[in-house]
Amino acid sequence: MRTFGKLLLLLGVISSLSGCSHANNRQETITAVGSSALQPLIEAGGEKYSQKNPQAYINVQGGGSGTGLAQIQQGAVAIGNSDVFAEQKKGIQAQNLIDHKVCVVAVVPVVNRQVPLNNLSTTQLQAIFMGKITNWQQVGGPRLPITIINRAQGSGTRMIFEQQVMQGQPFKKAPEQDSSGMVRQIVKNTPGAISYVAWPYLTQDLKPLAIDQIKLTTANVAQNRWKIWAYEHLYTTKNPNKLTRQFIKFILSEQFQEQEVRQMHYIPMKQMRYQQDAHGRVSSKE
Amino acid sequence: MNPKQADKLMTFVIYLMSSVIIVILMALLIYILVAGLPYVNWHFLTSAAKSFQSGGGIGAQLFNSLYLLVLSMLVSIPLSLGIAIYLSEYSQNIRVTTWISSAIEVLSSLPSIVVGLFGFLVFVVQFKLSFSILSGALTLTIFNLPLLVRSMEDALQTVSLSQREAGLALGLSRWETVVHVIIPECLPAIITGIILSAGRVFGEAAALIYTAGQSAPPLDFTNWNVLSLTSPLNPLRPAETLAVHIWKVNSEGLIPDASAVSSGASLVLVVVVLVFNVLARYLGNKLYKHMTGE
Amino acid sequence: MDPIAKNLKQRSLSAKIETKGRLITQLCTVLIVLLVLAIFGFIATKGLTLFFHDHGSLWSFFSGTTWSPDKVDSHRQPVIGALPMIVGSFTVTLLAVLVATPFAIAAAIFMTEISPQKGNKILQPVIELLVGIPSVVYGFIGLAVIVPFVQKIAGGSGFGILAGALVLFVMILPTITSMTVDALKAVPRYYREASLALGATRWQTIYKVTLRAGAPGIMTAVIFGMSRAFGEALAVQMVIGNAILMPSSLTSPSTTLTSVLTMNMGNTVMGTTSNDALWTLALLLLLMSLVFNIVIKYLAKRGALS
Numbered sequence: 001m002r003t004f005g006k007l008l009l010l011l012g013v014i015s016s017l018s019g020c021s022h023a024n025n026r027q028e029t030i031t032a033v034g035s036s037a038l039q040p041l042i043e044a045g046g047e048k049y050s051q052k053n054p055q056a057y058i059n060v061q062g063g064g065s066g067t068g069l070a071q072i073q074q075g076a077v078a079i080g081n082s083d084v085f086a087e088q089k090k091g092i093q094a095q096n097l098i099d100h101k102v103c104v105v106a107v108v109p110v111v112n113r114q115v116p117l118n119n120l121s122t123t124q125l126q127a128i129f130m131g132k133i134t135n136w137q138q139v140g141g142p143r144l145p146i147t148i149i150n151r152a153q154g155s156g157t158r159m160i161f162e163q164q165v166m167q168g169q170p171f172k173k174a175p176e177q178d179s180s181g182m183v184r185q186i187v188k189n190t191p192g193a194i195s196y197v198a199w200p201y202l203t204q205d206l207k208p209l210a211i212d213q214i215k216l217t218t219a220n221v222a223q224n225r226w227k228i229w230a231y232e233h234l235y236t237t238k239n240p241n242k243l244t245r246q247f248i249k250f251i252l253s254e255q256f257q258e259q260e261v262r263q264m265h266y267i268p269m270k271q272m273r274y275q276q277d278a279h280g281r282v283s284s285k286e
Numbered sequence: 287m288n289p290k291q292a293d294k295l296m297t298f299v300i301y302l303m304s305s306v307i308i309v310i311l312m313a314l315l316i317y318i319l320v321a322g323l324p325y326v327n328w329h330f331l332t333s334a335a336k337s338f339q340s341g342g343g344i345g346a347q348l349f350n351s352l353y354l355l356v357l358s359m360l361v362s363i364p365l366s367l368g369i370a371i372y373l374s375e376y377s378q379n380i381r382v383t384t385w386i387s388s389a390i391e392v393l394s395s396l397p398s399i400v401v402g403l404f405g406f407l408v409f410v411v412q413f414k415l416s417f418s419i420l421s422g423a424l425t426l427t428i429f430n431l432p433l434l435v436r437s438m439e440d441a442l443q444t445v446s447l448s449q450r451e452a453g454l455a456l457g458l459s460r461w462e463t464v465v466h467v468i469i470p471e472c473l474p475a476i477i478t479g480i481i482l483s484a485g486r487v488f489g490e491a492a493a494l495i496y497t498a499g500q501s502a503p504p505l506d507f508t509n510w511n512v513l514s515l516t517s518p519l520n521p522l523r524p525a526e527t528l529a530v531h532i533w534k535v536n537s538e539g540l541i542p543d544a545s546a547v548s549s550g551a552s553l554v555l556v557v558v559v560l561v562f563n564v565l566a567r568y569l570g571n572k573l574y575k576h577m578t579g580e
Numbered sequence: 581m582d583p584i585a586k587n588l589k590q591r592s593l594s595a596k597i598e599t600k601g602r603l604i605t606q607l608c609t610v611l612i613v614l615l616v617l618a619i620f621g622f623i624a625t626k627g628l629t630l631f632f633h634d635h636g637s638l639w640s641f642f643s644g645t646t647w648s649p650d651k652v653d654s655h656r657q658p659v660i661g662a663l664p665m666i667v668g669s670f671t672v673t674l675l676a677v678l679v680a681t682p683f684a685i686a687a688a689i690f691m692t693e694i695s696p697q698k699g700n701k702i703l704q705p706v707i708e709l710l711v712g713i714p715s716v717v718y719g720f721i722g723l724a725v726i727v728p729f730v731q732k733i734a735g736g737s738g739f740g741i742l743a744g745a746l747v748l749f750v751m752i753l754p755t756i757t758s759m760t761v762d763a764l765k766a767v768p769r770y771y772r773e774a775s776l777a778l779g780a781t782r783w784q785t786i787y788k789v790t791l792r793a794g795a796p797g798i799m800t801a802v803i804f805g806m807s808r809a810f811g812e813a814l815a816v817q818m819v820i821g822n823a824i825l826m827p828s829s830l831t832s833p834s835t836t837l838t839s840v841l842t843m844n845m846g847n848t849v850m851g852t853t854s855n856d857a858l859w860t861l862a863l864l865l866l867l868m869s870l871v872f873n874i875v876i877k878y879l880a881k882r883g884a885l886s
Contacts, residue, residue: 027515031417036538036846043337043501057515059524061417061499062538064846066855073849076411090650091852147737152822153648154847154854175739175821175833178843179537181544182818185723190737200540264338264540293781300694303686304703307757310750311706317721318713368608376602377609386609388877389616391803392870396619397811397838399845400862404619428619431612436800437762444766459594461601475762482711482758489714492814492842529714533814536720552717556709563708 029057030243034068034081035156037180037198038232041103042081044260045251052250056243065089065156072097072235078244080235083156085278094278098238100248101231103257104267105198106221107160108228110206112193117141119210125165128194131172136192148174149186149195156230161196163280164228196228199265221267224274224282231276232266315556322553325546331554334504335531340543344551346502349518350419350525351558354498355487357423357521362430363480369431370438375464387439394432401429402493410497417524422498429493430483437479441472470577477570484566485559491529499524500534528555620866627863630856636660641860647824647840649857658853662837662861664826669836669868671741671827672816673809676748680756681802685791688760693772693786704761710754719818722747727819734831739821742830747819748809756805763797764790799876807869813838837861 032042039062046058065082069092072080083105086094109125111117115136120128127133128146136144150171151158155178162171177183180201187193188205199216202208208216211226220226234251236244250256257268276282287295333343369390377383405425415421445468453463469476501524506516515523526534532551535544630636630649636658644661651659687707691699726746731738767790775785791798821833822843841861848855 029515039500039538040337040540046501047337057503059417059499059503060501061524062534062846063496066847066849067496067845070849070851071411074411089849090854091849152843152847153650154844173823173825175737175823176835176843177822178817181535181537181539185536186739189723189728190731193737201538203542260338289781289784293783296783296787297694300686300690303683304690304699307683307687307753308702308706310753311710314710314713314721314750315706317725318717365608365611368605369612372602372605372609376605384877386613388870388873389620390612391800391807392866392873393616393619394804394807394811396623396869397813397841397862397865399813399838399842400623400865401619403845404622428615433804435612436804437759440759440762440766440797444762446768457594459598459601461598462594464601478708478758478762481708482755485708485711485713489711489717491714491716529716532714533716536716548716548720552713552720555717556713559713560705560709563705 027055027057028243029059030078030241030247031059031061032068032079032081032234033061033063033071033077034079035065035083035232036062037083037105037156037200038081040200041232041260041264041266042234042251044264045247045256048256048260049247049250056247058247064154066154069097069235072237075237078236078240079248082233082235083230084159085231085233086235087278088159096238097235098240100234100236100252101269102234102248102251103232103261103269104221104229104272105160105200105232106216106226106229106267107157107164107196107198108202108216109165109194109196109209109211110187110202111209112187112191113205113207114191115141115144115194115207117209118207119213121212122165125209125211126167126169129166129171130169131174144192147190147193148172149183149190149193150174150176151183151196152176152178157196157198160228160230163230202265218262218267218271222271222273224284227282229267229276318549318552318556321549322551325550326553330550335502335526335547336541338540340541342541342543342547344528344531344547344554346505347526347528347531347551348554348558349505350498350502351488351527351529351555353518354419354422354426354494354525354527355484357419358426358430358487359480359484361423362427362434362483365427366431366434366438367476369435370442371464373435374439374442375460375468387436390432390435393428398429398490398492401425402496404428405493406496415522417497417499417501418522419498419525420521422494422525422527423521425493425497426487426490429490430487433483433486434479437482438476441475441479442468444475445471470574473574473577474570477566481563481566484562488527488555488559488562489529491527491533494527494530495533498527498530500526500530502526502531528558623859623863623866626856626859628860630658630660630853630860634658634853634856636853636857636860642666645826649854650852658857660857660860662864664824665835665837665840665861666864668741668820668827668834669810669838669865671830672744672748672820672836673806675741675745675830676752676809677756677802677806679745679749680753680805684753684756684760684801684805685798687757688764689786689790691761692764693782693790704758707754707757710750711758715751715812715815718747718751719815722815722819730831736831737821737833738831739819739833740829740831741820741827741834744816744820744836745830747815748812751812751815752805752808755808756801759801759804760794760798763794763801766797767793796881803873803876806872810865810869811838813842817842837865841865 043060046060068080068082069089071077086092086097124139180197183195187195214225221229261268330343332345336342373383409415409421409424453467505518509517511517512519528551532548535547641660641662645663646659646661648659653659726743727738730743771789775789817839822835822839823833824835827834841858
């Protein structure tokens with residue numbers, strides 16, 4: 001009986017804390033939610049920012065681009081992280097949001113290490129993912145069936161790949177994975193597997209392919225010779241608060257762009273010679 | 287085949303199947319042990335996680351898991367004990383009882399992601415608790431209740447009717463009988479139920495991704511101001527737990543030593559569950575002896 | 581008034597505590613009932629939006645095999661064929677439960693009837709420990725051990741229903757076992773004594789008396805195992821392949837309701853058809869487990885010793 005009472009009291013105390021904690025706190029915090037692919041970069045940014053401004057804390061959460069955009073639209077968070085333009089997501093009023101493009105990410109087709117090929121043409125790549133080519137023999141490799149690993153519908157990486165490689169053609173129905181880590185794991189262990197990952201997730205376990213003899217390098221992406229790339233976005237409402245503005249400014253600062261962004265194999269905004277609009281149209285900046 | 291032969295045969299079959307289970311389970315544990323042991327050291331257990339370099343630890347995550355467990359148990363144990371007592375001791379209408387326990391059982395089949403999203407929309411967004419340990423603990427309570435209520439109800443049912451009659455015959459009220467006779471008697475069973483559900487809390491990731499969150503602010507263990515963000519005791523700070531951390535480094539993590547971190551963290555998780563197990567059993571026995579006057 | 585009469589007329593302390601205690605337990609129960617209702621209501625409203633607001637057709641939901649809720653077909657209805665996932669979920673769960681239940685019952689008999697001492701010393705701790713292993717870890721071990729194993733014996737990529745069922749088998753085994761143990765322990769000792777006194781062998785006693793008497797409890801254990809298997813997402817998702825295709829064999833990549841739900845939830849925006857369709861899957865999961873629950877309750881009632 002008494003223990004019950006005590007526990008209930010304790011519960012009451014804990015829940016009443018929720019009311020006063022924000023008021024008593026001099027610490028400032030903002031929440032950024034969304035794209036899990038962008039999460040490590042923003043987390044690194046948050047850590048760096050807090051080192052400089054110990055009173056500020058950037059709370060970075062994943063959950064997917066869709067969650068990020070939906071939450072920023074409702075104003076529930078300060079920043080919505082997204083791999084895609086808000087215009088490309090159904091149900092998002094893009095005109096109510098401000099887009100901050102923070103860097104560029106390139107997507108690269110990868111195969112299992114046992115596949116001896118280093119290069120595919122765009123047409124071949126497209127035919128493989130459409131299911132027209134089903135054996136590596138058909139593209140000059142050994143006799144080994146091709147296992148396609150796709151990303152989940154609505155994943156940012158998949159949208160980038162779909163736009164630039166598939167060009168309107170449908171994917172073959174194939175096994176799907178919802179994260180880069182899983183794709184990496186499976187491609188590593190399955191002979192004859194092919195998939196695609198964002199450059200930051202490319203590790204020694206995977207073999208990247210060149211497309212039409214063009215290799216994935218920062219310069220090639222900057223010159224749009226490597227076509228499969230897109231922006232990473234931080235979306236805010238029309239009137240972001242001070243901390244939000246300062247944090248985004250920090251992410252775009254020369255120092256952060258040249259160090260962390262580059263280290264993690266994203267491409268700094270400044271370096272791009274080409275630009276892309278919300279409909280995937282690419283044009284030269286000059 | 288005569289009954290005696292059948293008896294021998296079936297005893298053999300049961301021995302065989304039990305050994306198969308032990309072999310599978312042992313193999314699993316040994317696998318986790320072998321994979322994780324090389325990476326676990328003091329530094330790994332105490333240092334903070336890194337977001338894209340190698341060499342990160344799981345200090346904050348370990349603490350968060352424990353704290354979340356304690357918080358969610360603080361909510362769910364009294365609540366489920368109350369429900370179990372009501373269902374098993376007070377409720378007179380069998381039909382109502384069946385309905386309630388069915389409803390609770392159905393709850394347990396919801397995929398954790400759905401419970402997580404419910405928690406997200408209700409606790410995080412609606413109640414404005416933000417991504418926090420508290421949101422996580424409340425969400426896990428929803429998740430935990432079915433198993434807890436069911437096991438506690440079963441535990442209460444195992445106490446024979448004569449014990450209740452004896453209690454009532456001594457002039458104790460029903461409540462006093464429950465508190466002083468029945469609960470002490472079935473305490474070990476209740477504790478087993480709690481351990482099982484604690485294990486689930488520890489291992490749950492999907493429901494926490496959207497509620498307790500996936501980032502762990504660095505903790506300052508000298509800071510005891512419950513309202514400060516770096517204080518380990520603040521129930522309103524975002525808190526990535528071990529299981530979520532394992533999930534995260536494997537799915538979208540950028541750290542080069544992801545497999546090492548996840549193997550190490552899995553091992554730590556299993557060891558913590560083991561310690562918790564032993565401890566709960568020991569305390570339970572002590573309490574049992576104390577309460578039953580043995 | 582003299583003290584004795586006063587004492588008699590006043591409600592005793594015990595009675596007061598009794599009322600309070602009763603009230604508290606009632607309160608807890610009411611709270612949970614409200615919570616359950618809230619969750620059910622929430623999921624039902626969200627899940628039915630697909631049919632009422634987005635004009636999805638119930639028929640194509642249960643019979644269609646193409647799932648792309650962001651597109652519309654020639655009748656301007658969203659393409660929401662959920663049959664592949666429904667079949668996938670059912671097959672994986674039933675397969676896992678079918679394999680796990682005999683093992684769990686055997687282990688439980690071992691622990692309660694044959695050698696309680698060894699059982700308590702070895703099996704019980706190991707089983708409790710296993711419940712604490714996160715599903716992510718199960719998934720990874722499945723990926724590292726079971727998928728290559730299936731690949732070797734059955735060919736193909738190794739991803740598929742078989743791999744999913746094997747992972748689930750290990751995952752639900754501890755749950756079913758420990759609950760079956762509780763059920764068997766709850767069978768009164770004198771049942772067994774009576775049976776043995778009649779000259780029945782141990783196995784006859786177990787089979788004809790203990791298991792029968794424990795049947796409702798065992799059934800509940802099975803439901804719990806089943807619901808855990810049904811609701812499990814992360815581990816299954818890692819090994820099943822996640823291809824929204826009708827499963828053509830046990831080793832071809834397929835998918836389950838939970839995998840689709842978990843994989844796509846974060847990538848859709850609340851309020852869009854794609855998102856509503858996912859909540860419909862959640863509703864379906866809820867309804868399916870409701871049906872299971874009712875069926876098994878019915879079976880248990882018929883099988884119970886009266």
